[in-house]
Amino acid sequence: MILTNCAACAAPLAHNAPRCVRCKVRYCNRTCQMDHWRRGHKQICKEIHRGGNAEKYHADKKYKEAVAVAVKKCAADTKGHTCYICTEAVHWKTKEGLVRMCACRGTSGFAHVSCLAEQAKILCDEAEKNNLGLKAINKKLERWYACGLCEQYYHGVVYCALGWACWKTYVGRPETDTARRMAISVLALGLFDARQYKDALSVQEAELSMLRRIGAAEENILVAQGNLANTYQNIGRNEDALRMRKIVYSRTLRLHGEEYVGTLVAANNCAAVLAELKRFPEAKALLRKVIPVAQRVFGQSHEGTFKMRWIYARALCEDAGATLDDLNEAVTTLEDIERTARRVLGGAHPTTMGIERSLQNSRAELRDAMASREI
Template sequence: MTSTNNKRTAADAGLPEGDNAPCCWVCLEEGPDKTGAPLVRDCSCRGSSGFAHLSCIIKHAESEGRRVAMENAETGAALFAKAFEYCPNCKQQYQNEVIYKLTKAAVDFTDREYKDVTCGYLLCHTLSNRLTVIDPKNNADDKAEGEESCTKILSIIEDMKCNELLGLFWKETYVYFEATAYGAIGGFFMRLDTEESLTKAKQYVEKARDIFRETENEMPMLMAEKKIASIESKISGEENLCVDTLQKIYAYLQRTIGETDPQTIGAGADVAEALCLSFHAIEGERLLSKLVELSRRVHGMDHESTKRSMSYLQRMKERIVITQDGQPFIALRYENDGDKCIVKDPTIEDEKETRMSASGIIPYLGTPVVCKGLQQLTHLNGKIGDVRKVDLEEGKCQVHFQEAGLEHAKIKFNHLRVVFDLPPLDA
């Protein structure tokens, strides 16, 4: 991991020395620890709260780990490692260098104190966490460490399954850790990003998905499916948008954490994006407009979730057209009763607007259109749809209509007009 965030140290954050100087929330001392290491903070804490010595966080997390291991001997792996991952003040995950170092400390601690095979799932868990933060593609040490961790995880799982006692209740108690570990191994090989590693990645994530499916863990199962789709995209070089899976994830989050949660809104935006990329532009734009509205109302204009979805909606509303010779433009509006179309060149910044004959521009893939002046297929006049294919030789676009029951049809260019603002659904 390369990104160090120096602004998070006390001095660089511009915080005062002396009376109001920030102090470590564990040992309450100001300034560096005995080894000279400064206070760190990389979570969502603000102001002067949340600073600590890394050595202090580790000591604190270790004692939390020991306490949990004693209290919930069997099921507490996530809880066991929680203090290595989450800031207890703001409850958010540590970031960047801090999480990088803490996940290593968690592995070392588990390896040192919980070596017994009956505790294997604890080490399995901390190793899996570690795998998610290392950077095998850009860092040779991380790559070596990751490969070693994968081997170790697999052998722990084997040992635990073979152990007579543990094997008996493997299915109920430990199988979730097994699936999570396969997911982490798959993620590691995916980020390694070689032809060979991607094939391995797919195998492991499929194993994880199958276990999650069998044990009816819907969300992790869907996340695994999404990961498999993106591995397949990397392998084949062809985008696999997995709209279906994204829709299921969105529906799941709506059901469980509610439709206004930023995470749900983000999942909805993923669906909208995939719809647009597969040229279901109208459906995608309607969904995203709804999400922007929702986010604005609930979280306000300045919230990350609102800003992100708004900027994406803006891009989505760009209406792409091409000329006969295939040059793309962004259409802005019609003039002269639709005879002329005002366009601009998307490749030139601050490009002036150009006026073109409306019959000379062709709505491109994913552009919402309306039919006009058809002599045959007259029932399609006034109907809106997405352009899903453009055939320059034939002079026609294949349009898929919004209205239920309408078959898609090939329409001549001169009978199509770009729709700039989608009509409300009920109209």
């Protein structure tokens, strides 16, 4: 996590909380600061200051830990290979091993995290130095989270390590700086992709607070809120996730209208959480409104349409008050989308397989309901 808690008592802190004058470690108040000083901060304060102050020092430490995890995780894949950037098996300076980070064939799929980070930094520095404009700079910033050759996004522990590399590179810049704003987002997404949800949550909450503080565009705030909702769901905080999903959906609808792709995605996400919370009447009401729009915008054979109709069928079937007509409609809907999904996505696709499981469950529910009526 980034430093959003008091170093002495671990209480959450505001961004302008009191800091150590020398190393910028943050505290609730002077009492916590003096207590931390007595408990050992006195011995390492100068070291933290020499390391670039608290945030940079902490990011360097977390980066090294993340690189070690990524190298260990990739060890079986990288054995016998060399870095496509520096052509060495072991990095000359950091002594780190290799990672497998993308879908590149041959030797191009192997590199040191340090080499990938240095390459991304050089490209971004050149774009800034030559005043290439925001669009060009944003394109260069993609190198922190996507391969420049195959263009595949990095994933898992490699993404996490590069997230820390990106954050430690730009953390010293002002909050309004484009690269710094991107860096906190890359770090949050890297932690999430590595399933470090608790740390991701801390970073995402800090990011959202920062965006509001600096008056960022509403589009950027909505993206941050959507990412935060994903994390809430993954740690089981579904009520918080639903609150955030509703905000994202309503504001996206207001900004762009009902036929905007982002509005439809936000509606589907909202319905999915409602179904997870077993608030089936609300889920069905929302989906009855947006499914016709999705069919018009996406078409009948789009994965987005499949997912909406899938959630709707589940809501029909799993509702405790489901009637025989509801169960029949659920089975008919799932049979229709399962057949189309199998043709469009293939039988092994996760969405197709999920629809098939729901169809089997719905058929079983319908059989049981019909049997109980006969009795």
